[in-house]
Amino acid sequence: MFKKKHIFGHLPHKRNKLFKISLYTLIFLFFTYSFSCIIFHQISLDKNLRAYQKLDNFTPDLIAVFTGHSGRIPLALKMAQKYPQARIFITGVNRNNTLEKLLEPFDLELRPKLMDIDYWARNTVENGISTIRMLRKNPTLKNVLIISHDYHLMRINLIMDKLNAGNEDYKINFIGRETNYSNLRNLKILSKEIIKLIRTHLLFLFWSPS
Numbered sequence: 027m028f029k030k031k032h033i034f035g036h037l038p039h040k041r042n043k044l045f046k047i048s049l050y051t052l053i054f055l056f057f058t059y060s061f062s063c064i065i066f067h068q069i070s071l072d073k074n075l076r077a078y079q080k081l082d083n084f085t086p087d088l089i090a091v092f093t094g095h096s097g098r099i100p101l102a103l104k105m106a107q108k109y110p111q112a113r114i115f116i117t118g119v120n121r122n123n124t125l126e127k128l129l130e131p132f133d134l135e136l137r138p139k140l141m142d143i144d145y146w147a148r149n150t151v152e153n154g155i156s157t158i159r160m161l162r163k164n165p166t167l168k169n170v171l172i173i174s175h176d177y178h179l180m181r182i183n184l185i186m187d188k189l190n191a192g193n194e195d196y197k198i199n200f201i202g203r204e205t206n207y208s209n210l211r212n213l214k215i216l217s218k219e220i221i222k223l224i225r226t227h228l229l230f231l232f233w234s235p236s
Contacts, residue, residue, distance in 0.1 A: 066177070066220055070202070073183070074176040077201045084199050086112045086171035088161065092153040092182060093118040095175060095215070097203045099128060102173045105201070106138040113167065117144040117156040150178070151226070154185040155235070161196055169197045176202035177216050181223045189235050 089112045091102045099116065106114055116128065129137050144156045161167050174182055179202045186198050205212050 118147040
C-alpha cells in the first residue's frame with residue numbers, strides 16, 4: 027500500500043506553484059488594466075482637444091448636456107455665451123430638480139432663454155435617445171454640441187454613431203470638461219468608464235436601435 031507521505035508529499039509544492047501562478051496572473055491583470063486606463067485617458071484627452079479645434083468651424087443649434095458628474099452644466103452655460111442662438115437641452119435630470127433649481131447657483135445673465143430638461147434618461151444610452159428625440163421634434167435643429175466629461179466622450183461618440191447611423195441630417199460634435207486625475211475618486215471613475223465602454227459595445231452587438 028502507498029504510504030501517506032507518498033500520496034500527500036507533493037501537495038505543499040503544488041500549493042506553492044498554484045499560489046505563484048495566481049499571484050502572477052493578478053499582477054499581470056493589474057498592470058494590463060492600469061495600462062488600459064492610461065491609454066484610455068490619453069485617447070480621451072486627444073478626442074477632447076480635437077473637438078475644441080472643430081468648434082472653430084462649427085455653430086451649434088443645440089447644446090445637449092449629458093448629466094452625471096458636476097461641472098457639465100457650467101461648461102454648457104459657458105458655451106451658450108459663445109453661441110447665444112443655441113438651445114440648451116439638459117438630459118438625465120433627477121425628478122426632484124427643476125430648471126430653476128439647476129440654474130440657481132448661476133448668474134442670471136448667463137442663463138440662455140431657450141432651455142429644456144429631460145427626466146426620462148437614466149444612463150448614457152438613454153441620454154442619447156432623448157437627444158435624438160429632441161432633434162426629431164425640432165426639425166430646425168441640425169448641429170448638435172454634446173457636453174460631458176473628457177473620459178465620457180468615447181462612449182458617447184459610440185452611442186451617438188449607433189443611434190444616428192445612416193442619418194446625415196445631424197452634425198454632432200462633442201466637448202468634455204477636463205478631469206483632474208490626481209484625485210483618487212476621478213481615477214476610480216476612469217477605471218469604471220472602461221468597463222462601461224466594453225458593456226456598451228456588447229449591448230450594441232445584440233441590440234440595433236431603430
